Amino acid sequence: MSDLVFIAFDTEQQAEEVREKVLGLQKDYLIEIGDAVIAVRDANGRVKLNQIIHPAASGAVSGAFWGMLVGWLFMMPLAGAAVGAAGGALGGSLVDVGINDDDMRRQANEALKPGTAGLFLLIRKMTTDKVLEDLKGLGGTVIRTSFDHAKEQALQAALAAQVPVAPAAVEAPAPAPVEEAPKA
Numbered sequence: 001m002s003d004l005v006f007i008a009f010d011t012e013q014q015a016e017e018v019r020e021k022v023l024g025l026q027k028d029y030l031i032e033i034g035d036a037v038i039a040v041r042d043a044n045g046r047v048k049l050n051q052i053i054h055p056a057a058s059g060a061v062s063g064a065f066w067g068m069l070v071g072w073l074f075m076m077p078l079a080g081a082a083v084g085a086a087g088g089a090l091g092g093s094l095v096d097v098g099i100n101d102d103d104m105r106r107q108a109n110e111a112l113k114p115g116t117a118g119l120f121l122l123i124r125k126m127t128t129d130k131v132l133e134d135l136k137g138l139g140g141t142v143i144r145t146s147f148d149h150a151k152e153q154a155l156q157a158a159l160a161a162q163v164p165v166a167p168a169a170v171e172a173p174a175p176a177p178v179e180e181a182p183k184a
Contacts, residue, residue: 002034003147004099005121006107007140007159012040012050012117018138019052019119022131030130034122035098039108043115047108049101098122111143118143132158 009015015038025031038050099122108118119140128151135158142156 003123003126003145005123005142005147005155006111006118006144007121008112008116008118008143009140010116012038014139015040015117015119016050018135018140021134021138022121023052025131025134030134031126032124034124035120036122037099037104037120038117039104039112039120040117041108041112041114045109045114047105047112049104051098107144128154135159136161 140159
């Protein structure tokens with residue numbers, strides 16, 4: 001079963017940094033993401049979704065490939081590729097994979113102030129303690145999750161935690177030069 005998490009940020013850049021961090025954790029097999037979408041509410045109140053999965057683009061590529069193959073049969077590979085790309089793009093744009101776009105727009109419109117951003121994560125699996133440790137101090141406010149209360153509070157605490165700053169290195173005084181005794 002997947003969990004949905006919606007975190008609000010002051011800027012789109014903060015949301016993008018957290019998304020990149022989470023995608024990096026996925027490469028380390030600490031979390032498995034089904035979708036990661038940044039919703040930005042502009043100054044006019046419109047919500048724009050920045051998705052990592054673009055089904056129209058992948059549909060166009062596969063449609064072009066298959067259209068070209070079919071086009072070879074009729075000695076018109078370029079026409080077949082063009083028709084296949086158009087059909088694939090249309091088919092891909094009609095498919096909504098991951099989190100429902102209309103739900104994200106509605107939730108972002110309700111929760112985000114103009115000029116702010118939010119990150120929607122569809123989490124399939126997660127090594128909770130290690131992921132929360134890596135997200136510590138990144139900021140953001142948890143708006144909505146399907147986690148249980150304890151996990152949701154742990155996520156909010158990790159995002160809001162102050163990351164300890166390493167103490168400045170104290171320079172040790174340079175050692176005094178050692179004088180060698182004269183050789184006799």
